[in-house]
Structures are given as C-alpha cells and as structure tokens.
Amino acid sequence: MQPLAVDIDGTLTRGDGSLDPRVIDPLRGWPEPVVVATGKALPYPVSLCGFVGVPTRVIAENGGAVYLADDDRLTFTGDRERAQRVIERYTDAGHSLGWESEDFVNRWRETELAVNIDRPLEPLREIAHSEGMQVFDTGYAYHVTAPNVDKGAGLRTVATRLGVDPSSFAVIGDSENDAAMFEIAGASYAVANADDTARAAADHITTDAYADGMLEALEALRE
Numbered sequence: 001m002q003p004l005a006v007d008i009d010g011t012l013t014r015g016d017g018s019l020d021p022r023v024i025d026p027l028r029g030w031p032e033p034v035v036v037a038t039g040k041a042l043p044y045p046v047s048l049c050g051f052v053g054v055p056t057r058v059i060a061e062n063g064g065a066v067y068l069a070d071d072d073r074l075t076f077t078g079d080r081e082r083a084q085r086v087i088e089r090y091t092d093a094g095h096s097l098g099w100e101s102e103d104f105v106n107r108w109r110e111t112e113l114a115v116n117i118d119r120p121l122e123p124l125r126e127i128a129h130s131e132g133m134q135v136f137d138t139g140y141a142y143h144v145t146a147p148n149v150d151k152g153a154g155l156r157t158v159a160t161r162l163g164v165d166p167s168s169f170a171v172i173g174d175s176e177n178d179a180a181m182f183e184i185a186g187a188s189y190a191v192a193n194a195d196d197t198a199r200a201a202a203d204h205i206t207t208d209a210y211a212d213g214m215l216e217a218l219e220a221l222r223e
Contacts, residue, residue, distance in 0.1 A: 001221060002170040003162070005035040005059070005155055005181055008048065009140045010174035011191055011214050017140075019048075020211030026218050028053045033070075035059060035158055035169075037151050039138045039177055041108040042067070042074075062136055062143055062177050063154030064111025068161050075157070078111025079146040082131050086144045087113050089127045095119055105141065112145035138175040139195055152180025172217045174198055189217035 004027075006012065012023045027034055036045040037059035045058035046067070055069040064078040087097065098116025099105050105114050115124055121135070121142055128135050128144050136143040136150075151173075159166040171178065171185040176197035182188035183201055190202035191213030199205055204220070206213035 001030070001032050002186060003032045003035070003164060003168055004030055004221075005037045005151075005158075005169050005171045005185070006214065007173035007175070007178050008036065008038040008040060008045065009138065010193055010210060011172055012048075012211055014210055015193075023211050023214060024052050026215065030054075030218075033057060033162060035155070037063075037154060037171075037173070037178075037181060039114070039136065039141065039143050039175075041065075041106070042110065043108050057158065059151055059154035059158060061109060061111045061149075062138075062145055063149045063151045063180075064145060066154050066157050066161075068158060071161055073161070076110050077146070077153070078149045079133070080109070080111055080113075082133055082146065083111075083113045083144045086124070086128045086131050086133055087115070089131075090115070090124055093123060093127075095123060111149065112143050114141040114143050117141055136175075136177045137195075138177050140175075143177070150180040151177055152184050155181050155184060170217075170221050172214050187221065189213075189220070191217070 035057045039062045042060040042065045049056040067074040098119045166184045167186040169185045170187040171181045172189045174194040179201035188202045189204045190198045193209040206216045
C-alpha cells in the first residue's frame with residue numbers, strides 16, 4: 001500500500017463537521033506513513049495525530065506549516081505580515097472576519113489568516129490580489145496565503161524529508177486546496193461532497209460523501 005495524505009474537514013468528518021470516529025482505526029492501522037494535510041492551524045492536526053495514535057506528520061495552514069516526527073523539524077512557508085495587511089484592509093472596508101471575539105480560528109496561525117465563509121469573498125480576493133496574495137475557498141473558510149504556498153508544495157516537502165517520491169502518495173480530500181496534492185499524487189480521491197475544483201483534479205470520485213467516502217477510498221486502495 002501507499003503512503004497516505006488525508007484532509008480533515010469534509011473528509012474525516014461527518015456532515016455536521018464533527019470527526020467521524022470510524023476513521024480512527026483505519027488510519028491507525030495504515031501500514032505506510034499517514035500525513036494529515038489541512039487548512040487548519042498547526043495545533044489541530046498535531047492533536048488529531050495524537051488522539052488517533054499515529055506519528056505526528058502534518059501539513060497545516062494549506063502547506064504553510066510542515067512538521068514530521070521522523071526528523072523532528074517544524075518549517076514555515078508564507079507571509080503572515082502580508083496576510084495581516086490584507087485582513088486590515090478588508091476590515092477597514094467595513095467587513096468583519098466573522099468569528100467570535102475570541103478568534104480561535106486564527107489565534108495560532110503562523111503563515112496565513114482565515115475569514116468566515118459567510119463573509120463577502122470578492123472584496124477579499126481583490127485586496128489579496130493587490131497585495132500579491134491568494135485566497136483559498138475551502139468550503140469552510142477563506143484562507144489568505146502567499147502564492148507559493150499550497151498543500152502540493154507541502155506534500156513535496158514531506159516526501160523529500162521522508163525520502164520518497166510525491167507520486168508514491170495516495171491523497172484523499174474534498175476542496176480546492178486539496179487539488180494541488182491531487183495533481184502530484186500517484187492516486188487521488190475526491191469524496192462525493194467535494195467541490196468542483198477538487199473533483200476535476202482527482203483521479204477518482206467516491207460514491208459516498210464525507211467520512212463514508214474516505215473509508216470507501218481506503219478500501220479501494222487496499223484492493
């Protein structure tokens with residue numbers, strides 16, 4: 001079987017956003033390295049690895065943060081200061097980020113910033129473009145990040161540090177931020193709830209959605 005890179009939101013979760021406990025044992029028992037690749041800030045995938053019981057191998061912040069227990073190195077790529085400028089201009093234009101007063105979504109971010117999915121997207125894209133930044137719409141938040149940062153770059157970094165080719169990986173995800181991984185992986189699966197960008201980039205689209213689709217993809221990889 002192949003090394004595995006898997007998204008969290010929309011892939012390991014149920015439709016209500018909660019982690020589906022059925023994914024734990026298959027991930028824990030996967031015989032090759034498992035990498036958790038997410039748009040979330042670093043503490044989330046690190047904690048998930050701990051609770052699942054797999055070595056901590058994570059791509060966080062859409063590729064901006066990479067940590068591997070194998071070499072105990074944490075690296076950052078991105079431009080948090082420019083992301084902050086985008087956010088300041090966005091709020092100066094009268095838009096809020098859409099989070100609670102205690103913003104746990106952004107509190108621990110090192111390389112990017114995120115805006116609630118219910119906030120206006122086009123003004124954010126325009127401001128980000130003018131600052132030389134990009135916006136990922138993950139279906140859960142809008143992420144303002146540097147143009148050289150994506151999960152594909154993160155997966156290349158992981159593969160290099162593990163001493164394998166990125167094409168040796170199988171990848172499972174659901175959003176446009178997963179497409180860059182799909183394009184370099186040897187096998188890629190978009191779960192049935194995936195957005196159009198992810199579906200177009202994937203080798204396979206599962207019949208089932210959310211964690212059911214992820215479990216379906218794992219079964220196909222086993223076969």
